[in-house]
Amino acid sequence: MNSTILSKVEKIKSDSDYLAGEIASQLNNSESFFEENEIQLLKFHGTYQQFDRDTATKLKKKGLEKEFSFMIRTRIPGGVLNFQQYIELDNLANEFSDSSLRITTRQTFQFHGVLKKNLKKTISNISKMLLTTYGACGDVVRNVTTIAAPIKDKIHEQLRKDALEISSNFIPSSSSYGQIWINGDKYEYKKEEKLYGKCYLPRKFKIGITIPEDNSVDVLTNDIAIFLIHKDNKVLGYNIAIGGGLGMTHNKPETFPYLAKPVLFCEVNDLKKVLEEIIKIQRDYGDRTNRKHARLKYLVAEKGASWFKEKIEKQLKVRFDAPKQINDLKIVDHLGWHEQGDGKWYIGIFIPSGRIKDNKNFKIKSGLKDIIKTFKTSVILSTDQNIFLGEIKEQDKKIIDKILEKNLIVNKISKINRWFLACPALPTCGLALAEAERVRDDLVDKIDQILSKHKLANEKISIRITGCPNGCARPYAGDIGIVGRTPNNYSLFTGGDFEGSRLSSKILDKISYQHLTTALEQIFLLFKKQRNENEGLGDFCNRIGKDLQFKKLKEVLDDKVQ
Numbered sequence: 001m002n003s004t005i006l007s008k009v010e011k012i013k014s015d016s017d018y019l020a021g022e023i024a025s026q027l028n029n030s031e032s033f034f035e036e037n038e039i040q041l042l043k044f045h046g047t048y049q050q051f052d053r054d055t056a057t058k059l060k061k062k063g064l065e066k067e068f069s070f071m072i073r074t075r076i077p078g079g080v081l082n083f084q085q086y087i088e089l090d091n092l093a094n095e096f097s098d099s100s101l102r103i104t105t106r107q108t109f110q111f112h113g114v115l116k117k118n119l120k121k122t123i124s125n126i127s128k129m130l131l132t133t134y135g136a137c138g139d140v141v142r143n144v145t146t147i148a149a150p151i152k153d154k155i156h157e158q159l160r161k162d163a164l165e166i167s168s169n170f171i172p173s174s175s176s177y178g179q180i181w182i183n184g185d186k187y188e189y190k191k192e193e194k195l196y197g198k199c200y201l202p203r204k205f206k207i208g209i210t211i212p213e214d215n216s217v218d219v220l221t222n223d224i225a226i227f228l229i230h231k232d233n234k235v236l237g238y239n240i241a242i243g244g245g246l247g248m249t250h251n252k253p254e255t256f257p258y259l260a261k262p263v264l265f266c267e268v269n270d271l272k273k274v275l276e277e278i279i280k281i282q283r284d285y286g287d288r289t290n291r292k293h294a295r296l297k298y299l300v301a302e303k304g305a306s307w308f309k310e311k312i313e314k315q316l317k318v319r320f321d322a323p324k325q326i327n328d329l330k331i332v333d334h335l336g337w338h339e340q341g342d343g344k345w346y347i348g349i350f351i352p353s354g355r356i357k358d359n360k361n362f363k364i365k366s367g368l369k370d371i372i373k374t375f376k377t378s379v380i381l382s383t384d385q386n387i388f389l390g391e392i393k394e395q396d397k398k399i400i401d402k403i404l405e406k407n408l409i410v411n412k413i414s415k416i417n418r419w420f421l422a423c424p425a426l427p428t429c430g431l432a433l434a435e436a437e438r439v440r441d442d443l444v445d446k447i448d449q450i451l452s453k454h455k456l457a458n459e460k461i462s463i464r465i466t467g468c469p470n471g472c473a474r475p476y477a478g479d480i481g482i483v484g485r486t487p488n489n490y491s492l493f494t495g496g497d498f499e500g501s502r503l504s505s506k507i508l509d510k511i512s513y514q515h516l517t518t519a520l521e522q523i524f525l526l527f528k529k530q531r532n533e534n535e536g537l538g539d540f541c542n543r544i545g546k547d548l549q550f551k552k553l554k555e556v557l558d559d560k561v562q
């Protein structure tokens with residue numbers, strides 16, 4: 001540990017009796033909210049206290065309390081659900097939340113707008129489905145991600161198995177969760193955390209696993225990025241990279257996004273031990289004095305990957321090989337119909353912003369439930385917030401297409417729409433500085449028009465928008481990142497790549513929402529005029545550099561950009 005002056009959250013964790021705190025008593029009081037310490041602890045239990053930021057100021061002026069509600073996040077390793085679980089989650093959303101189910105960029109479902117009086121019922125019902133919310137947030141290993149497409153071959157099945165095992169290995173073990181949310185004192189008492197200890201990790205910790213041929217999970221943005229290495233349909237072992245993480249703070253250069261750096265190759269039987277050692281290093285050496293500097297990436301940036309390798313080898317008394325050479329990363333688009341490998345089919349369905357809900361025009365929620373219930377499909381959530389339904393017979397495909405059509409769930413979307421990610425931001429996220437999900441469709445429409453006008457509509461470009469620099473929708477890992485700066489203003493990032501192997505650079509510190517599309521149009525025009533053959537937008541922006549882009553934007557937008 002770097003200093004004895006620990007951050008406030010460290011004390012809250014350490015005094016919490018393994019995540020119990022006063023949650024149980026405050027759950028039963030008449031208030032609609034929890035106190036500050038419990039708000040921190042609740043995250044480990046998979047829930048965030050939020051309030052409606054649209055109404056907060058008005059209510060305050062009237063001397064009224066904010067409208068508090070809770071976001072509940074499930075833990076669904078690899079995003080895999082069975083049809084009964086999906087239906088139960090859908091029912092639960094109708095009963096206790098704003099009725100939507102939101103697919104997150106970590107392959108989980110979030111419920112929004114749950115009132116405090118319904119928290120316990122919602123969480124205990126989730127546990128009855130053999131799912132949990134434990135460790136979906138908080139300073140622990142969170143949901144483990146992998147390729148969503150339910151491909152039935154040895155390699156993809158191994159990925160799903162690994163994601164499940166890793167997630168189970170590192171779920172917190174204190175009985176506080178069971179006692180608070182499930183069956184009180186009858187729950188077996190176990191107040192210990194062999195791996196985490198009573199202070200858990202210094203910060204959230206993410207693990208993703210994939211194969212180099214398909215980086216649809218943006219694996220390098222994880223604290224631990226695992227590449228399964230295979231040959232002739234045999235698993236040879238795993239390349240381990242460490243230190244990915246996208247959160248940063250505006251105007252604090254000591255905070256930065258980072259992609260995971262390769263550290264070693266391990267054989268199949270060593271995977272669990274190696275992961276455990278990396279987690280222990282972060283537990284023991286991660287910065288517990290400053291939460292903005294507490295992710296594993298800062299330790300990796302400061303100490304270097306070889307320092308980690310030596311420590312792991314010393315602890316395990318094993319010499320590990322250097323990571324195997326891998327080909328350039330690729331992204332596979334799994335949407336639409338595909339044969340899953342055993343004669344049955346799966347379909348990848350596009351869900352804008354991952355929000356499964358019905359409205360006047362689109363009946364995404366009813367349509368999906370109808371299909372899942374009727375055909376008893378498997379359900380898999382993806383890290384780009386889409387949904388996959390598997391185990392479908394050839395003869396059922398046409399009926400499913402009809403249901404999708406009837407409910408206006410279509411897969412005919414523009415390329416920009418397909419790869420556009422947005423985080424929830426306002427009005428629920430307490431950290432949001434600007435809009436994201438609520439401006440997504442407007443932005444997609446405007447960008448579509450610009451690209452069509454310049455005959456660029458067929459380009460594969462990934463754009464991600466977030467309401468703050470925390471980076472939940474991975475804005476620095478795609479071609480273009482739009483990051484909330486202040487209300488109605490954004491920072492603009494370009495020069496990452498579509499495959500998620502390079503981070504983007506900030507070209508504008510501040511631009512208003514109104515001028516954002518003008519700025520993007522200038523970038524697209526530069527791209528059109530000066531690109532090399534087959535060059536992607538991110539590669540182009542990276543090649544010409546940020547100064548040239550800034551100069552061009554300044555020429556056109558003058559003092560409207562900074």
Ligand code: SF4
Nearest residue numbers: 423429432467468472
């Ligand atoms: S990126 Fe920021 S605004 Fe968006 S959900 Fe995450 S924390 Fe909230």
